[in-house]
Amino acid sequence: MANTAQAKKRVRQNIKQRERNSGLRSRLRTAIKSVRKAIVAGDKNLAETVFRKSVSIIDSIASKGIIHKNKASRHKSRLSGAVKAMG
Template identity: 70%
Template sequence: MANTVQARKRARQALAARAHNASLRSRLRTAIKAVRKAVDAGDKAAAQAAFQQQVSIIDSIADKQIIHKNKAARHKSRLSAAIKAMGAAA
């Protein structure tokens, strides 16, 4: 356990930050799942609408450095590719 007042305060702050970051990561995963669900349903229009809506969430979480910007780009790229593949399959 922390011995100094400053260290105790930083420990408290770290717990609060960890909880906040965990909620943002959960929000990211939910956003990705929403697009995947639309893709799996086979409705390309709904998938594109969901993708457009979720891109801003993914970008905002990357801007807050919860995930790396390249990871955000990778997720967006894979979701976009999955949507484009729907048109080729149909």
């Protein structure tokens, strides 16, 4: 239990940050899933369009420190490879 004023404030800040971060993480997962769905559907044009949007989302989330930049690069690389492999 937080006793000092500073500790109480940090608890309040952590709650807000956790909500914001979980929303952003959810947005990241949704973006990745949308690319995967387009790939499974076999629609290359849609997959490329959704992939470009997803890269932007992944980069913005990495820049905010929600995920590590290397993890962001790994996601982008694997999605890119999957889109290119559609032929």
